[in-house]
Amino acid sequence: MRIDIAQTLSEPEDRQVVWSHADAPELFDELHLKGDLVAQVLVSPEGDNKWLVTGTISGVQTLTCSRSLEPFDRPFSTEIVVEVERIQIAKQELDEEDVDVYAYKIPQGQYFVDVSECVRELILLQEPQAPVKNPDEDFIFVTNNNPAEDEAGEKPTDPRWDKLKALKDKMSKGN
Incomplete structure (x- = not known):
């Protein structure tokens, strides 16, 4: 260059x-x-x-x-x-x-x-440390993994939280 x-x-x-x-x-x-x-x-x-x-x-x-x-x-x-x-x-x-x-x-x-x-x-x-696609918009996590749960009124969760909850459960059962 x-x-x-x-x-x-x-x-x-x-x-x-x-x-x-x-x-x-x-x-x-x-x-x-x-x-x-x-x-x-x-x-x-x-x-x-x-x-x-x-x-x-x-x-x-x-x-x-x-x-x-x-x-x-x-x-x-x-x-x-x-x-x-x-x-x-x-x-x-x-x-x-x-x-x-x-x-x-x-x-x-x-x-x-x-x-x-x-x-x-x-x-x-x-370069920003945490780049955001649309910084002026509110972020809403949407998942279509199980539409039946969405219709039942449960809020969809980020799959990363599910992995963290599983790790927390595993850690608490080990003590």
């Missing part, structure tokens, strides 16, 4: 970078990304061999709802701030001293910065 850095850049330049599953299949699979990942960035020169890349990354993640356990697609957008410096080194390095800004050092002959790790961390950080 690369962002091109021009050899000479005197004015800030808007760029749109689109990454697909073919660009980083492991990352797309790990983060459950669906479709393309789009970066809208502004590349600004900050002096000789130094640039600041700012903007947003947006895409769609397929997450599992913590209420219903159903998969759902969740669009997201997150901010990105990357400092890039071209110096005399053998390979690209990520400086992790500043937690708010990703600082990359790239070799003199390299005209791009690979932001895969930065993108991975930003997407993981924006």
Whole structure:
């Protein structure tokens, strides 16, 4: 996942970078990304061999709802701030001293910065701990395992509770 850095850049330049599953299949699979990942960035020169890349990354993640356990697609957008410096080194390095800004050092002959790790961390950080399919709606658990029980007036229960009750009964009989 690369962002091109021009050899000479005197004015800030808007760029749109689109990454697909073919660009980083492991990352797309790990983060459950669906479709393309789009970066809208502004590349600004900050002096000789130094640039600041700012903007947003947006895409769609397929997450599992913590209420219903159903998969759902969740669009997201997150901010990105990357400092890039071209110096005399053998390979690209990520400086992790500043937690708010990703600082990359790239070799003199390299005209791009690979932001895969930065993108991975930003997407993981924006992901909710307990994703919910429809957060504004009240959740009602519905089961159609035994319609006769529903008609008799008993409330359907989540099968996970039944397993916990069975475990509790087993534990209490053992004492």
